[in-house]
Every structure is written in C-alpha cells, then in structure tokens.
Amino acid sequence: MIASRLRRPSRGAVLAVLTLVGLSPTSFAADTSAAAGAPSRIVSIGGSVTEIVYALGQQKRLVAVDTTSIHPREASELPNVGYMRQLAAEGVLALDPDLILAIEGSGPPPAVQVLKASAVPFTEVPESHSAEGVLEKITVVGKALGVPARADALKAEVSADFEATAKAVAKAKTKPGVLFLLSVGSGRMLAAGSHSAADAVIDLAGGHNVLASFDGYKPVNAEALVAASPDYIVAMTRPGVDPSDDIRALPGIELTPAGKNDRIVTVDGQTLLGFGPHTAAAIRELARRIGTLTE
Template sequence: MRFFSSPRALAPLAGAALTLFAAAHPAVADGDLSGAQRIVSIGGDVTEIVYDLGEQDRLVARDTTSSFPEAATDLPDVGYMRALAPEGVLSVKPDGILTIEGSGPPQALDVLARAGVPVATIPNGFTRDAVVAKIEAVGKALGVPEKAAPLAEKAGKSLDDAIAEARAIDRDTRVLFILSMQGGRIMGAGSDTAAAGILELAGLTNAITGMTGYKQLSDEAVIAAAPDVVLMIDRGAGHVVDPEELFSNAALSQTPAGREHRLVRMDGLFLLGFGPRTAEAVRDLSSRLAADGL
C-alpha cells in the first residue's frame, strides 16, 4: 500500500472512502473510545500503554513508531505518526483512533474526524507526572480507568525510585543528545524536548542551553557545550553513525566527549517514549554513565 504525506494529494483520493465510511459510522463524542473495538493506535508510548492495560485485542493497526512490544509489529502499519494519510488509516475500518498529542498533520486528523471516526488525543509531556497522566488518560479514553489506576501508580512509584537512585550519584555530567548528523551538521536537543526531559530525570545536565526544541548547532555552540558524553538513538543496522566518523567532526573532536570517544546509544522508544518503561530507561542511562565514571 502506498501512503502520501501531502494533505493536498490526500483530499481527492480519500473523498470516496470518507463518504462511505461516514455513512456507516456516525460521529461519537471526541475522546470517548469506550465502545470502540477496532482502534488504530498512533504513538509508540500510547501503544505500549494499551498493551500494558491488556486492551491490545481492540487494536487493528498502529503507526511506525509503535515497535514495542514486539507483538505490536504484527499489526498493519498506517505510517509515521506525523505524516498520516487518512485513506491508509481508513483502510483498516477503525471505529476509533487513539493518538498522542503532536500526531498529524492536523488536516489528516480533521479528515478522519469528519469521516465519523472518534479521535482521542492523549496529552504528551516529558516529566514524571506526565507519564502518570498519560497512562490515566489512555485508560479513561478506552473506558478502563480501573485498569489504568494501578498501572499509573506503579509507574509513578518506579519513577520516583529510579529518579532518587540516579540523583543520589554525585555527578556533574554534561550530555549532548544528537538527533542526527545530516551533512555533517549536528542536530542537538534544547529544552522542551524528550531528550532534555530524560536527562533531567536521570540527574544529568543537558549540555545545550538557551535553545528550545531540536535544532542544528553551529560549531561554536558544540564546542561551548563541552559535553562529557554524547547520547544518540540506536537506529539499527544501516542507520548508525560510525563512532570514528562521529568524533572526527571538527567541533565535537574539541570537546571532552570527543577526546575520550564517549558515546552511549539507546533504543529511541525506550529512551524518549515517556511511557511505562521510562523508569527502566532512567536506570539504564544512569548506570551506563556511572560505569564509565560519569
């Protein structure tokens, strides 16, 4: 199946399908999926929570970022969460869409809503409380708050313990999270990002200050950041930046991380998902750096 990311390209293709689907599925109150039995889950963190709640039998499809648990990858993939195509989503005949905040494009979600498919949007965030709230919100949207309450409580307690353990280590470790290195240009993480959030939970210092979001960094900014270690997502075979190539970067080679070739790679959903496994991610990241004397 071919998917399109351009809203203009989608409109003429989706029209007929939308008309038929809307006739068969009258609109349901936004956010209420309690009666839905054919749900498309958008967002790896949201999908994880659905499985942890034991509601996975109600899923008929998921997005590309939903790679955990492994069983989720057996579901049809409707595309990347920020480049959804309405006709791809509608092809699995959903009666509900569960999506993490920031999915889209907005035009695609509007088209789906006009087709009569209820859309429940789960708030996102990069804090301990955001994880707890996310679990509770998924449970409420699915109509199973009684299942979500103990899971949320367990996640909150685990996070409290992991955060306390990590912050008990006497450290002042500066971490540079690198999202990509296209064309040799480093794209780093400023504040208001999942990367900044996980570093804070682990008691680590984000080497990039005075910047929000993910942006390309100048050589001067990289040198001034003076990171002790570089943190990157493990993208799998064929997509991994070679350490020698990474630390041969003119700016990065002048930093403590570059001189010592200190690099940590972790699975992206595990590290940045802010879902049920975030406490494990905090412990894993903290222990890896502690093992290296950081």
C-alpha cells in the same frame, strides 16, 4: 515523594497500592477484558500510546498502528497507517476502526480534523515530557479502552519506577554535561536544546543539557560542539544503525571531554524519548551510563 525501592515493584506491591486507593485485587482481576460494547477495532497513533495499550493487555483490539509504534516488537507486525505527522485520513478510516487513539501533535492538521469530524470516536492523548505526563497518558488510554482498574495498576507501577529512579539519581555527587544528538550524517549534527523530550530525560537522569541555550532541536556545527564541551554525548540508535563511529569522526570531537574519554552513549530513542510505560527504566539506564546512578 513516596519512598520506593529501586527494583520494579512486585505484583503484590501493586495490588497493595490498589487497595489503598480503594481498589481490591478482585476488581483488578475482573478487569482483564474490556467491558461489553467497548471498542474492538482500534487504530493507535504514537509509539507511547501503543506501548500503553500493550501494557494494559489490550493489544488484541488493535487493527493498526503508526511507524513510531516499534515497541513491543509485535506491534510492527500490525498494519501501518504511516508516520504520525503525515497521516492520510482516508487510509485510517479505510481500516473501519471503532476508536482512534492519537498522541497529541499527530498530523497534518487537515487529516486530524477529518478524523475528528468522522463518526469514529477520536481520543487525543496528551503529550508531556514528565513522569506526571506518562501517568496522564495511561489514564486517558485506560478510560478510552474501558479498563480503568488496569490503568490504575499500571500507573502505580510506573509511578514507583519514576520515584525510585529520582531517589537514586538524587544521591549523585556530580551533574555531568550532556549533549544529545538525534542524528549524525555527513558531519552534520541535529542536537537537542531546552524544552524538548531529550532535555527532559537529561534532567531526569541527573545531567545538564550543555545546549540548553536554544529551544527544540537544531543543527549544530563543530565549533558549537567544541564550545559546549560535553562530558558525555548521547545519541539515538536506529534499526541496524549505530552512530558511535560517525560521532568519533566528527571534526573537533577530540577536543571535548566526551571525545577525549570516549564517553559516547547510544540509546533506544523511542523508549527513552517516547515517555511511555518503559521510559523510567530507560532513564535509569541512561543515569547509570553517565555516572549519576551507581546503585
């Protein structure tokens, strides 16, 4: 693993990396716009995909996004094709796109099959809950947009961000137990198990998932909450909604270390779980809040 500073690398540092991989600052500067004939009416499906398009400076080529594309804020002002798993093919094609970028897992399958069978180029962006997965997303999006040098520069920056976070978290002397809640309502909890995005970020932040005994996301009751005995409870916020008080009111919460010490951490779920260009920074902030990063 390459040693990196905890701070995000400067533009100069990124350009130095580009030189090492055979790209000059001149090639980076020349890549500020897409090549002639590159797609100019793009529909982006998937929050992390849209974030990457913006990070590559290609947002002016977007004609629509999906409902998970909430970062940056300007993305939500674009026409919307609906939730990524509930797409209507005719609605997407009605926008007259010349490229569709869609995160792996978009659906429903019949709608995606129609989009793939249409005359519009369709690029599926692979989903993987890891630093390597984020870099692969950037590669695929950069290639589809015709801006590979910009993609290489962004990958250098994001890779350094992940490595700096991993290096700092590795110094932690404890590995706190974390319970991740996707939602809390009417006393019902939807929690994250293993092989999930939340499980991956808990590990990357230096914690351990106290509900790793099951896969994916499942409802849990008060008995399971108490038995899990989390040191921290991490929950997703939604626009205008902070679940902290609902969590404090959960039956049995006062019997857990998290409840006794009021260790309830709220996070922006899209940035943290989306595994996009800003996820490393979100993981670093989570690590700071669960006590595994003190620098």
